[in-house]
Amino acid sequence: xxxxxxxxxxxxxxxxxxxxxxxxxxxxxxxxxxxxxxxxxxxxxxxxxxxxxxxxxxxxxxxxxxxxxxxxxxxxxxxxxxxxxxxxxxxxxxxxxxxxxxxxxxxxxxxxxxxxxxxxxxxxxxxxxxxxxxxxxxxxxxxxxxxxxxxxxxxxxxxxxxxxxxxxxxxxxxxxxxxxxxxxxxxxxxxxxxxxxxxxxxxxxxxxxxxxxxxxxxxxxxxxxxxxxxxxxxxxxxx
Numbered sequence: 001x002x003x004x005x006x007x008x009x010x011x012x013x014x015x016x017x018x019x020x021x022x023x024x025x026x027x028x029x030x031x032x033x034x035x036x037x038x039x040x041x042x043x044x045x046x047x048x049x050x051x052x053x054x055x056x057x058x059x060x061x062x063x064x065x066x067x068x069x070x071x072x073x074x075x076x077x078x079x080x081x082x083x084x085x086x087x088x089x090x091x092x093x094x095x096x097x098x099x100x101x102x103x104x105x106x107x108x109x110x111x112x113x114x115x116x117x118x119x120x121x122x123x124x125x126x127x128x129x130x131x132x133x134x135x136x137x138x139x140x141x142x143x144x145x146x147x148x149x150x151x152x153x154x155x156x157x158x159x160x161x162x163x164x165x166x167x168x169x170x171x172x173x174x175x176x177x178x179x180x181x182x183x184x185x186x187x188x189x190x191x192x193x194x195x196x197x198x199x200x201x202x203x204x205x206x207x208x209x210x211x212x213x214x215x216x217x218x219x220x221x222x223x224x225x226x227x228x229x230x231x232x233x234x235x236x237x238x239x
Contacts (some may be wrong), residue, residue: 007214014063014207021056022200025049029192049199050186052106056199061104063206068096070213077220088147095140108133126178130171137167152219158212162205169201 028043039045046054075089102108112129115121121128148156177194184191 005214007211007218010214011207011211014210015204017059018200018203018207021047021049021059021203022196025056025196025199029189029196032192033189050192050195052109053104057103060199060203060206061100063203063210064096064103065100067206067209067213068093068100070210070217071096074213074217074220077217085147085150088144092144122182124175124179126182127174130175130178134171137171152216155212155216155219158208158215162209162212164205165208166202166205169198169205173198173201 024043024047028040028047031040032038032044045051047056048054049056051057071089071093075086075093078086078089108129111132112121112127115128115131119128119131125131148159151159173194177191177198180188180191180194
């Protein structure tokens with residue numbers, strides 16, 4: 001069986017998933033402040049955007065991992081071509097593989113805890129992981145600048161837009177959330193609103209990046225198809 005993969009259909013599906021997760025997160029936050037039940041019948045642990053290892057974090061890890069898989073396919077297509085672009089694609093593949101593991105295992109929080117042993121965490125830097133990650137993002141931005149500028153115009157614009165949206169949430173809104181947590185704690189409506197928007201921006205950035213990668217892969221290959229084959233022993237039987 002052969003399934004044609006349409007970038008727009010994939011993006012729309014992911015947007016619906018993000019919308020559904022956002023709605024559930026928002027509902028449980030509302031009831032968290034108005035019910036005498038901190039777990040909201042278990043919904044907080046399952047769907048709250050601020051908690052690691054639950055359904056939204058699993059979705060985000062899988063969505064980022066899909067970016068890594070698409071980057072690996074693009075790397076393979078470019079591997080035998082002249083020039084050094086293949087190494088940039090390969091590096092991006094590894095970076096997004098790391099980000100997927102980071103999302104699943106909260107590596108950035110462990111890194112933040114390590115830095116908090118040696119530096120005073122306060123204000124916008126109350127969540128200390130943004131400091132080393134911010135430095136890494138700046139360095140990588142300069143390293144990949146030439147590569148990004150050389151991409152086809154529509155791909156370049158989508159990459160830049162996806163990165164801007166993602167970093168607005170992951171770093172920008174995260175820092176405002178950190179300041180709120182430092183001043184008033186994490187049990188405020190303002191903090192809940194901030195981390196909700198932080199995750200929305202991150203998720204939408206990854207949706208756009210998945211779309212950009214799929215579109216670029218279609219441009220390179222003429223189309224993306226998923227082929228499902230039955231085991232040879234079952235091929236002669238009707239299901």
